[in-house]
Amino acid sequence: MMLGTVQLGVLAACIVLFVPMAMAGWHLSRNKMLFFSGALFISLAVGVHLSPYFLSITDFISSSSSSSSPSSFDSGNDRDFCLPLLHEIYFHIEQVRSINGTLYYLKSWGWPLSGAVSGCGFQKLGRSHASDFLNGSWVVVAGDSQARLVALALLNLILDSERMDAVRGDLFKRHSNYQIVVSDIGMKLDFIWAPFVSNLTDLMVEIKHYPSYPDVLVMGSGLWHMLHVHDASDYGVSMKHLKGSVMSLLPMSPELGDDGVVSGSASFRSPPFFWLGMPMLVDSMLNTEEKRERMNGAAFFAYEAKLRQSKILRESGGPLLLLDIHSLSRDCGRRCTEDGMHYDAVVYNAAIQIMLNALLIESHQNL
Known part of the structure; x- marks a missing residue:
């Protein structure tokens, strides 16, 4: 000057x-x-x-305008601004013809490069950055087949293709738990087969007696209950019990109300626990008559309403951040599923990147 x-x-x-x-x-x-x-x-x-x-x-x-931009996660306001935008993604699906004439689809996804989302600086973490971030972490993924696909997506990001070939067979043994230690980064992952909400509640009681809690916990349930019990009210009662078990794991805070809801100035933050939402169900593509009859759109919305009423999600004052598989699978569409329930890897890969970016926001780290 x-x-x-x-x-x-x-x-x-x-x-x-x-x-x-x-x-x-x-x-x-x-x-x-x-x-x-x-x-x-x-x-x-x-x-x-x-x-x-x-x-x-x-x-x-100039400095005042730049300081008000939500491009970093140093302040609580920026964090609260960017978290709800994590699911604002788009899918790109392109039809391609192979050399022998077979048609297939190339699927990709991303965050918009303009608008409010672009100011948050979300990024897809590659293997190296994801490994550094999860170094020494204990990750627990619990639930049904959707949770198993999320565990697969996380390991696929961390491990090379050779090690993944060995993982797939063991991880997808029917109705079984799975554990792996990625020794080069010291990350431990536990997959817990827990198809019913009551199984997740039992898991919370078990974790409470551990000497330390998981660094990251992802859990979700609903599809099995919808198929085998088909009672949204019963599901809602189970969700309220689960919320109580999750709240018992949280550190005590003067800002916690009698019902466990965080009140006041929000300096208290729950641990990085995530709820895995149910996918969009395409009942005409389901592979049995029983599934087509019980797992339809009306049943999904009834179960979704009970989830919201339980107030277990962070957006309603609860402890769990939502990984919204329903919105992701809906945006990807029917071309991303073969059975109307389980979706292509691109959907679960997006969920993992949303989770990692949420963890970065929660830990006040820039991308």
């Missing part, structure tokens, strides 16, 4: 010196030339002295 002021002063001096000389060459009267020279000198002198203040004001306005 000092250098610019000096240069401006030199320019003013040149104008004051040479303009009157030029005017004298045009045979103006001496009084007119002196008047013009004086007025010009005074105007330029005032401008030179005031210019640093105008520059300072400009810098202040």
Whole structure:
């Protein structure tokens, strides 16, 4: 700024010196030339002295506008602004014909590059960055087949293709638990087969007696209950019991109300626990008559209403952040599922990246 002021002063001096000389060459009267020279000198002198203040004001306005942008996660306001936007993604599906004439689809996804979402700076973490971030972590994924696909997506991000070939067979043993330790980054992952909400409640009671809690917990249930019990009211009661078990794991805080809802100024934050939402069900594509009869859109919305009424989700004051598989699967559409219930890897890959970005926001780390 000092250098610019000096240069401006030199320019003013040149104008004051040479303009009157030029005017004298045009045979103006001496009084007119002196008047013009004086007025010009005074105007330029005032401008030179005031210019640093105008520059300072400009810098202040610029810095103020940049500090209000939600491009970093250093403040609670930015965090609360960006978390609800994590699911604002788009899917791109392109039909491609192979050499032998077979048609298939290339599927990809991303966050918009413009609008409010772009200001949050969400990024897809690659293997190296995801491994660094999850280094030394204990991750627990519990639930039904949807949770198993989420566990697969996370391991697929962390492990190379050779190790993934060995993982798939063991992870997808029917109705079984699975555990793996990724020794090079010290990450431990437990998949717990828990198809009913009551199984998740039992798991919370078990975790409460552990010497330490998981660093990341992802759980979800509903499809099995919808198929085998088909009673939304019973599901709602189970969800309220689960909420109580989850709340018992949380650190005590003076901001917790009697019903466990966080109140007041929000300095208290729940641990990074996630609820895995149910996918969009395409009942015409389901593979049995019983599924087509019981797992339809009306049943989904009845179960979804009970989930919301339980107030277990963070958006209603509860402890769990939602991984909204329903919105992701709906946006990807029918071309992303073969059985109307389980979706292609692109959907669960997006869910994992949403989870990782949420963890970065919660931990106040920039991407």
